[in-house]
Each structure stands twice: as structure tokens, then as C-alpha cells.
Amino acid sequence: MKKRDLQIIRDLERFRVMSRDDIVDLYFSHLKQPINSANSVLKRLVRDNQIRVSQFFTPYVYIDANSVIKTNSAKIPHFLKIVEAYKQIKKYENPSIFKVEPKFGDKGTVEPDVYTVIRNVPFFIEIQRSVYSQKTMNDKIKRYEAIYYSNEFKQFPFIIMVTDTRYNIESDILTVFQVQSIREFMQNALKMKGKVHHEPKEIKFKIG
Structure with a gap:
């Protein structure tokens, strides 16, 4: 073969x-x-x-x-959106890691659609094909915070939410980017090329 x-x-x-x-x-x-x-x-x-x-x-x-x-699974369109996200990243950078629906933490914690590493910076990607209530989104953020406090990650991933709906996300510990496509995120990230750097126990990722 x-x-x-x-x-x-x-x-x-x-x-x-x-x-x-x-x-x-x-x-x-x-x-x-x-x-x-x-x-x-x-x-x-x-x-x-x-x-x-x-x-x-x-x-x-x-x-x-x-x-x-x-x-004929109803989940197929969702998985196709994940492939599309991967292709959009590859047009700018080859991710060193791209895992689909990885499992982190205990059962019942949040399950991101993607865990990826781009330019040595880790990200969770959430692809929202439906509109969530604010309560549902708040609960999701709380589950991400639970993973943060579990110390499973030395450098906690930034969160990219691909969504047409703008949510009111409040968190003192998470960085969440809301964009309509991964292409939009990557274009903005490239404008800040050279401004991604690491500090002890912290990643700073600036985006315009």
C-alpha cells in the first residue's frame, strides 16, 4: 500500500x-x-x-x-467542520499536534472538539454549530476552569470558539477567542507574528 x-x-x-x-x-x-x-x-x-x-x-x-x-449519522457534518478547521490551520502553519475529541480530566468535564499545538502554543478548539443558551455556555466555561485547577496542564491551552454567536464569557483564568472561522483566527495571529512567547508557568499569546 x-x-x-x-x-x-x-x-x-x-x-x-x-x-x-x-x-x-x-x-x-x-x-x-x-x-x-x-x-x-x-x-x-x-x-x-x-x-x-x-x-x-x-x-x-x-x-x-x-x-x-x-x-447517515447526524454527527458527520460536525466532524467535517473539524476537518475544515484543520485545513485552515495548515494553510498557515503545520500543527505539531491535532487531536480530535480528546479526553481530559474526570468523566463529566468538558470535552473540546480539538486539542492542537501551533507554534508551540496549545489550544482547545470548540466548533459551535448550534446556538447555546448563556447558562449552557457558563456551565461549559466552569468545566474548563475545573480542568485548569486540576493542574493537568503546565501551560493551559487558550480556547478558540468558532461560532457565529457572540457570548458573554467571564473568566479570570481562561483566555477565550471567539471567531467565525479558524481562518479569521490565523489571519489575526499572523499580524502578531513574533509576539508569541513563553514565560515560566505561563504562555502569553497576543492577538490583534
Whole structure:
């Protein structure tokens, strides 16, 4: 099996799902006929039971062969948003870590959509596809604060919330950026290039 095929399979394990266009962007964009090349490879991987395909979406969505996700799962659009966030980061920087739905702390604590490290700076990413009540958001922030006080992190991640809704977030210990896309965040971060630095037991990340 080619290295590229293994990368596709590994990323499907990591992201749970990817659309055909996501796979084209990540692995075939340098080719003369990227869509045709991707379709040929994906058809073969499905035929060989290396991956699964969902025809409920256009373009088709591909799923890790060992995943329990149903081909018509309501969670698929959410996972696709996570892949989109990853692609937007990669246009500016290659994250050294990008974990999907990592588990931190005790059961019942907050579960971010993504834990990532960009330029040695850790972030949690929350992708909000629905509108939360202020109470629900307040409860979420309290759960993040609980992780902070657990001392699981020497350098606690900044929180990026991708949302079309602006929430009133109050916390003396958390730094939360509310943006409409990861692209918006990365563009603002690049304006402050060179102003990311570490201090003992603290990360300072300035953003315009």
C-alpha cells in the first residue's frame, strides 16, 4: 500500500470522516487531475474494505473502516467542520499536534472538539454549530476552569470558539477567542507574528 493511502486511512481514524473534497485538498491537490486521481484511489480503498463510503452526502464522505459511525449519522457534518478547521490551520502553519475529541480530566468535564499545538502554543478548539443558551455556555466555561485547577496542564491551552454567536464569557483564568472561522483566527495571529512567547508557568499569546 502506498504511503499516501496509509496517510488517508490514518487521517480517517483521526478525523472519523472526510469528504472527497477534503481528501483532494490534503493529498491530491498537486496533481494534474486531482479529483479523478482521488476518486480512483478512494474507489479502490473502499473495494478493499480499507475504508467505508457514505453516499448520503455530496460529495461522498469517507469513514474509517473500523468506526461505529453510521453512514447517515447526524454527527458527520460536525466532524467535517473539524476537518475544515484543520485545513485552515495548515494553510498557515503545520500543527505539531491535532487531536480530535480528546479526553481530559474526570468523566463529566468538558470535552473540546480539538486539542492542537501551533507554534508551540496549545489550544482547545470548540466548533459551535448550534446556538447555546448563556447558562449552557457558563456551565461549559466552569468545566474548563475545573480542568485548569486540576493542574493537568503546565501551560493551559487558550480556547478558540468558532461560532457565529457572540457570548458573554467571564473568566479570570481562561483566555477565550471567539471567531467565525479558524481562518479569521490565523489571519489575526499572523499580524502578531513574533509576539508569541513563553514565560515560566505561563504562555502569553497576543492577538490583534
